[in-house]
Amino acid sequence: MPADTSTDTPIELCASADLSEGGLAVPFDVVCDGEPCRAFAIRFEGRVHAYLNRCTHVAMELDWQPNRFFDDTGQWLLCASHGAVYAPDTGEGVAGPCQGGLLKIELTEADGTVRWQPTERLRPVVF
Ligand code: FES
Secondary structure, three states, rough: OOOOOOOHHOEEEEEEHOOOEOOOOEEEEEEEEEEEEEEEEEEEOEEEEEEOOOOOOOOOOOEEEOOOOOOOOOOEEEEEOOOOOOOOOOOOOEEOOOOOOOOOEEEEEOHHHHOOOOOOOOOOOOO
């Protein structure tokens, strides 16, 4: 059977206006390596970024309050459990017990809409 490539079309995630600079994230669901996972999108220095919501220290979700990933300065993403600190634009771990970086999900923003790009590892949830 030929591979189904139809799901590689970027998937609509939210309106551009839903992501404010250093503000609350927009959560979404993905399937990563065959497992259902949470992901989140944020805006930082004007650009949109998305990551798997899974700390690299222990496989736990990062947010301490729903959709709150930024620290008080709006400059860093924090894991609430043990304080890992990640760069918002790359997902790279910069402090705390993180090993490596967050798994980045490619986004595009056009015509007031943000979309995410499925890959071989990251698939949309099929209902
Ligand atoms: S689970 Fe995130 S810092 Fe430990």
